[in-house]
Amino acid sequence: MKAVTLNAYGTPDVLEVTEQPMPVPAPHEVIVKVQAVGVNYADLLIRQGVYPFIPQFPAVLPGEISGIITQTGSEVQHLQAGQRVTGHAPAGYATYAAIPAAGITILPDQVAPAAGLLTHSLTAQHLLEQTSGYRSVVITAAAGGVGSQAVQLAKIKGIPQIIALTGSEAKQEYVRSLGATHAINYRETDWLKQLADIAGPQGVDLILDATGGDTPAQLASVLAVHGTLIVYGNSSGQPTTINPQELIMKSARVIGSTVYNIPPAQRQQWSQYLVDLIATGQLLAQINSYPFTDAARAHSDMANRRNTGRTVLSFPE
Ligand SMILES: NC(=O)c1ccc[n+]([C@@H]2O[C@H](COP(=O)([O-])OP(=O)(O)OC[C@H]3O[C@@H](n4cnc5c(N)ncnc54)[C@H](OP(=O)(O)O)[C@@H]3O)[C@@H](O)[C@H]2O)c1
Structure with missing residues (x-):
């Protein structure tokens, strides 16, 4: 699979698209085929090495994703392959990502992958x-x-x-x-x-x-x-x-x-509330879509204040 990886901190050009092994789910994780990666400002700080979370090199950039579950860990009871979901993945800038099942929100059919990014x-x-x-x-x-x-x-x-x-x-x-x-x-x-x-x-x-x-x-x-x-x-x-x-x-x-640090029960309640607003067209996001392989350009545009609305990396269908 492909992933956006980091071997050093720095400007957007430190981001490289590389070939990586497929993730394997831990007992409480699911694997998601990623359809959209949400670019959050924190990702730019992680890339620069000025965020509290410091990845070990070589690292796949962590990030918010939405997509389709392809596999569930042995202890995951409430989710199944084929469900459309969103959540934050420790190695999210990738075509497949492992996510802890507890942090996942299920997306209804009428919410597109980029629209369903909730952070x-x-x-x-x-x-x-x-x-x-x-x-x-x-x-x-x-x-x-x-x-x-x-x-x-x-x-x-x-x-x-x-x-x-x-x-x-x-x-x-x-x-x-x-x-x-x-x-x-x-x-x-x-x-x-x-x-x-x-x-x-x-x-x-x-x-x-x-x-x-x-x-x-x-x-x-x-x-x-x-x-x-x-x-x-x-x-x-x-x-x-x-x-x-x-x-x-x-x-x-x-x-x-x-x-x-939103308490988990509150996060779940608000996530459902927000998904309902999105599904009924009451909460909108203008999407700036970049091909997944253009992560560096997406970071650069955000750093230079050229972004409006939500910046998303997407994949060909
Ligand atoms: N605490 C949290 O839980 C949390 C969660 C998510 C995000 N955040 C923070 O919220 C902020 C927004 O995140 P986001 O993902 O939504 O990003 P964003 O607002 O889409 O992009 C950053 C925006 O910051 C503004 N900005 C002002 N001065 C800037 C400067 N000198 N350089 C670059 N940008 C500047 C620009 O808008 P204008 O040109 O209109 O000023 C730019 O478009 C970030 O600081 C992020 O770290 C915090």
């Missing part, structure tokens, strides 16, 4: 559920994988003010089409003033940021009293900076969040 939607759902009673939300990188799901889920939850920050005019248009009530290009010099004008004297109740650098500190200036700023990544590559003074006078809080 971005689960992350967004988790972020939006970390606090309650909020009436306004600011979402950075709102046209991206997580961001575009967060905009739609905020709309589904009935949040009256959804302020989307993006890096281009085209992305602004896209987030408006998803339900953002306001769209700001935060590469314009007066973006913070634009945001402050929209937020008004009461400020915004919830801010979601995964760009890092100085942006969260700037965003904190528009937080409402008792507001919440959630940091969940730093795609700028710069450490997140926050001025605690900004929080004190507002009794505001900053919290971190990761999709990887």
